[in-house]
Amino acid sequence: xxxxxxxxxxxxxxxxxxxxxxxxxxxxxxxxxLVLSGTFHAxxxxxxQISPVPSSSGIExxxxxxxxxxxxxxxxxxxxxLISEPRQQNTDAILRRIYELYADYVIKNPFYQIEMPVRCxxxxxxxxxxxxxxx
Amino acid sequence: xxxxxxxYPPQQSAVAPSLASSSEKSIPTSLTPSTLRTVAxxxxxxxxxxxxNRRAPELSLAAFAFLxxxxxxxxxxNVKGIxxxxxxLSEYGYHVGQRVLELTVIREIKSAKRETRVLGxxxxxxxxxxxxxxxxxxxxxxxxKDQEDExxxxxxxxxxxxxxxxxxxxxxxxxxxxxxxxVEAVMDGCQFPARVxxxxxxxxxxxxxxxxxxxxxxxxxxxxxxxx
Amino acid sequence: MSFYLxxxxxxxxxxxxxxxxxxxxxxDGRPKFSADMKQLCPFIVHxxxxxxxxxQWNTNVMHLKVIDKFYNYLISSYMxxxxxxxxLLHETRADDVIRQFFVDLYDxxxxxxxxxxxxxxxxxxxxxxxQRVKMLAKKYL
Numbered sequence: 001x002x003x004x005x006x007x008x009x010x011x012x013x014x015x016x017x018x019x020x021x022x023x024x025x026x027x028x029x030x031x032x033x034l035v036l037s038g039t040f041h042a043x044x045x046x047x048x049q050i051s052p053v054p055s056s057s058g059i060e061x062x063x064x065x066x067x068x069x070x071x072x073x074x075x076x077x078x079x080x081x082l083i084s085e086p087r088q089q090n091t092d093a094i095l096r097r098i099y100e101l102y103a104d105y106v107i108k109n110p111f112y113q114i115e116m117p118v119r120c121x122x123x124x125x126x127x128x129x130x131x132x133x134x135x
Numbered sequence: 136x137x138x139x140x141x142x143y144p145p146q147q148s149a150v151a152p153s154l155a156s157s158s159e160k161s162i163p164t165s166l167t168p169s170t171l172r173t174v175a176x177x178x179x180x181x182x183x184x185x186x187x188n189r190r191a192p193e194l195s196l197a198a199f200a201f202l203x204x205x206x207x208x209x210x211x212x213n214v215k216g217i218x219x220x221x222x223x224l225s226e227y228g229y230h231v232g233q234r235v236l237e238l239t240v241i242r243e244i245k246s247a248k249r250e251t252r253v254l255g256x257x258x259x260x261x262x263x264x265x266x267x268x269x270x271x272x273x274x275x276x277x278x279x280k281d282q283e284d285e286x287x288x289x290x291x292x293x294x295x296x297x298x299x300x301x302x303x304x305x306x307x308x309x310x311x312x313x314x315x316x317x318v319e320a321v322m323d324g325c326q327f328p329a330r331v332x333x334x335x336x337x338x339x340x341x342x343x344x345x346x347x348x349x350x351x352x353x354x355x356x357x358x359x360x361x362x363x
Numbered sequence: 364m365s366f367y368l369x370x371x372x373x374x375x376x377x378x379x380x381x382x383x384x385x386x387x388x389x390x391d392g393r394p395k396f397s398a399d400m401k402q403l404c405p406f407i408v409h410x411x412x413x414x415x416x417x418x419q420w421n422t423n424v425m426h427l428k429v430i431d432k433f434y435n436y437l438i439s440s441y442m443x444x445x446x447x448x449x450x451l452l453h454e455t456r457a458d459d460v461i462r463q464f465f466v467d468l469y470d471x472x473x474x475x476x477x478x479x480x481x482x483x484x485x486x487x488x489x490x491x492x493x494q495r496v497k498m499l500a501k502k503y504l
Contacts, residue, residue: 108298110207240444
């Protein structure tokens with residue numbers, strides 16, 4: 001089973017982190033990535049508005065024949081999107097763990113400015129190690 | 136150590152209620168000890184009432200990380216370059232080191248001995264000081280092959296750097312300069328003046344590996360030679 | 364019996380000093396130095412710093428015991444790891460009791476040092492510290 005890629009969106013729908021974990025994935029132009037994250041952000045918001053159940057969250061899982069998208073929104077509005085194979089198990093737990101890594105190696109880094117694109121070597125390193133170890 | 140500090144200053148909070156309660160009577164012209172004693176609040180526990188030997192429970196690493204975060208950001212203000220920023224970090228560490236030295240000695244060394252030789256002191260820093268602050272000894276202590284007055288304390292994974300990724304444009308910076316300041320203070324405190332600097336030596340296995348270079352003052356080298 | 368205690372910083376600067384008397388043998392805790400002696404105390408104690416400096420590299424103990432004499436007075440010294448000197452001027456030899464006094468004083472000094480508003484070599488002005496030193500004096504001397 002395979003985890004394809006990770007997106008991190010800040011609360012203003014800006015894409016602050018994008019990484020593919022598998023070779024051979026089609027790369028989009030950087031502009032397309034921004035459009036994609038902006039669109040998802042909007043759809044997520046609409047979904048929570050039109051849901052018949054009061055105070056429901058937005059889209060958490062999106063399943064297709066070729067991939068599965070899992071979304072996790074933190075209390076501060078940051079969204080983590082994980083794209084994996086449809087059969088991938090425990091994607092919510094994986095996202096939690098990624099959130100922990102983000103809290104450690106991004107938020108606790110004095111050189112990171114909040115809401116700005118993530119450029120933290122240690123986060124990249126630990127993320128790669130973790131993803132590689134997922135069964 | 137951080138916990139002990141929170142009890143200070145001892146008298147400030149005792150002053151505030153005394154002012155409030157005395158508003159019905161006449162306002163005291165000066166806060167003499169007797170006006171303080173009339174306050175019904177229980178006597179404030181000062182730092183002198185606490186036991187130095189009682190080890191504080193381990194502190195939260197996250198809390199420390201956020202505090203250190205602010206220290207690094209603060210030291211980044213009003214500096215012209217990386218060198219100056221490291222100097223500032225080292226100064227902050229120096230203040231910690233001065234206190235850690237006495238505290239560690241009083242806690243760990245029951246025999247009331249002072250270190251009078253360079254090697255003994257470095258070993259004490261390498262194990263005693265490191266353990267009391269970071270909970271583990273440093274990974275190695277080496278003598279420079281080329282320079283007689285240089286020693287190296289090696290930490291494969293310095294705790295202060297655990298969450299820090301230095302941006303590429305500042306690649307010379309090593310925030311463990313703070314730790315170097317601690318070492319410098321201990322050396323100075325024991326009358327072994329030295330210049331201590333932190334250098335990153337990343338390896339594949341230990342990307343944060345840091346070497347603390349201890350360059351002894353000529354006075355110390357001279358004294359060592361004499362004592363030998 | 365009368366005592367004079369001085370804490371000397373790393374740059375041979377005065378950090379704290381106190382004159383006191385014994386409570387033993389019906390003493391009232393007040394120093395009974397003559398007017399001349401009162402003025403001389405700081406000088407005697409500071410002049411023995413040279414001896415401390417000579418001794419400090421020859422031995423690795425903290426308690427240097429009696430290091431100097433001035434007529435009927437003896438001077439005992441204790442050195443902390445951070446090179447702070449405790450000097451006590453006293454009249455009779457009592458190494459063990461004085462050692463205990465110094466060890467407890469060291470404890471107090473480290474507590475004073477833990478305050479973020481105090482740094483090495485500054486004079487100690489805390490009233491609580493003063494009071495605790497007097498308690499120690501009463502307990503041991």
